Amino acid sequence: MAKTGTDSKIKGLLTASSAMIFVVLMGLTSLFSDMTYEAGRSLSGQFLQLLGASAFAVGTAAGAGELLGYGLRLFTGYVADRTGRYWLLTIGGYAVNLLALPFLAFVGRWEIAIALLFIERIGKAIRVPARDAMLSHATTEMGRGWGFGLHEAMDQIGAVLGPLLVALILYLKESKDGTIAAYQSGFAILFIPASIALIVLIAARFLFPRPEDLESKTPTVATRGYSRSYWWYLAATCLVAIGFADFPLMAYHFRAIDLTPDHWMPTFYALAMAFDAIAALVFGRLFDRLGLKVMAAAFGAAALFAPLVFLGSLPLALAGLVLWGIGMGVQESIMRAAVAGMVPTDKRATAYGLFHTGFGIAWFAGSALMGYLYDQSVMALVIFSVAAQLIAIPLVITASRKQQTV
Numbered sequence: 264m265a266k267t268g269t270d271s272k273i274k275g276l277l278t279a280s281s282a283m284i285f286v287v288l289m290g291l292t293s294l295f296s297d298m299t300y301e302a303g304r305s306l307s308g309q310f311l312q313l314l315g316a317s318a319f320a321v322g323t324a325a326g327a328g329e330l331l332g333y334g335l336r337l338f339t340g341y342v343a344d345r346t347g348r349y350w351l352l353t354i355g356g357y358a359v360n361l362l363a364l365p366f367l368a369f370v371g372r373w374e375i376a377i378a379l380l381f382i383e384r385i386g387k388a389i390r391v392p393a394r395d396a397m398l399s400h401a402t403t404e405m406g407r408g409w410g411f412g413l414h415e416a417m418d419q420i421g422a423v424l425g426p427l428l429v430a431l432i433l434y435l436k437e438s439k440d441g442t443i444a445a446y447q448s449g450f451a452i453l454f455i456p457a458s459i460a461l462i463v464l465i466a467a468r469f470l471f472p473r474p475e476d477l478e479s480k481t482p483t484v485a486t487r488g489y490s491r492s493y494w495w496y497l498a499a500t501c502l503v504a505i506g507f508a509d510f511p512l513m514a515y516h517f518r519a520i521d522l523t524p525d526h527w528m529p530t531f532y533a534l535a536m537a538f539d540a541i542a543a544l545v546f547g548r549l550f551d552r553l554g555l556k557v558m559a560a561a562f563g564a565a566a567l568f569a570p571l572v573f574l575g576s577l578p579l580a581l582a583g584l585v586l587w588g589i590g591m592g593v594q595e596s597i598m599r600a601a602v603a604g605m606v607p608t609d610k611r612a613t614a615y616g617l618f619h620t621g622f623g624i625a626w627f628a629g630s631a632l633m634g635y636l637y638d639q640s641v642m643a644l645v646i647f648s649v650a651a652q653l654i655a656i657p658l659v660i661t662a663s664r665k666q667q668t669v
Contacts, residue, residue, distance in 0.1 A: 358461060428449075430529035
């Protein structure tokens with residue numbers, strides 16, 4: 264009996280160690296991926312304006328891109344669960360996702376730029392449900408909040424480095440080559456981190472061909488379908504998405520009121536991503552201890568970003584970006600971690616797809632509406648944003664109570 268217990272303990276330690284290595288490898292993939300597409304996102308709003316797009320076009324394009332990026336995940340998640348080809352979808356999705364943005368270096372029309380931004384979002388739709396399902400297996404041993412939080416924190420290191428890199432390029436190139444040429448140089452350099460991300464991802468594939476083996480025991484849920492807590496939770500997160508402005512619209516605002524020179528905007532984005540990373544780690548740990556209640560506090564704090572960003576001076580706008588970054592950190596870490604505990608193991612990719620689809624539809628509707636409201640009344644935009652996020656708080660509290668009764 265003693266030997267059996269020792270063997271079981273050693274096996275558990277090996278599983279936990281392997282799980283950590285897997286999460287770190289996927290985190291490194293996300294680090295270099297975010298260097299690519301978060302750098303591109305930090306430039307896209309201003310770049311579209313330079314090419315002649317209106318605020319409504321920018322807001323609608325951002326929302327439509329998120330609709331594609333989230334809406335298709337219901338289908339790709341279902342395909343992942345039905346076929347078991349998690350790695351194929353993950354690698355293929357990353358390739359499409361990462362290689363679209365660098366090609367913005369060769370674009371001279373805002374319509375073509377938006378098309379490439381759409382392609383980038385489609386690539387993300389292909390990969391996310393399958394990747395998150397694989398991560399959910401690995402994070403069982405280490406705590407899902409901590410595992411997803413660590414992954415998000417590494418992700419956001421890239422989200423800081425990428426915008427800083429293109430900010431430096433804008434600063435060095437703008438006076439010499441002109442504004443549009445400087446932006447194109449910024450997009451072109453993104454081929455480098457994109458290639459590194461794909462190399463690390465392929466290495467992870469060969470080291471861990473079956474990530475599901477990292478989950479030593481199958482979690483139990485109340486039914487074979489989705490629990491009531493899952494549906495309440497989905498409703499709450501959709502409200503957050505409706506009221507959460509995308510960075511391109513905020514960057515558009517900063518440029519419209521001449522708040523700061525263009526080369527500082529990627530730096531502001533990097534600041535928000537740094538707080539995203541910190542929030543992912545802190546709230547991930549808190550989630551493992553306290554559950555969904557942690558989200559209610561995060562939603563309340565993040566809701567204050569809109570008045571600070573859209574109505575404040577530069578210092579207040581920076582404070583708003585910090586709160587916006589905290590909200591993003593929660594969305595990308597514990598929002599994903601919570602889903603895994605609400606659904607059966609064999610339906611996780613589908614559940615992630617459904618979750619992201621609802622989130623994306625809400626994001627599209629909110630982004631388009633906020634783009635329209637911006638052209639009419641900035642105050643109306645702010646009121647709408649704050650109200651939608653605050654209404655989400657009682658819904659997530661209800662989801663927490665429903666989960667406790669299971």
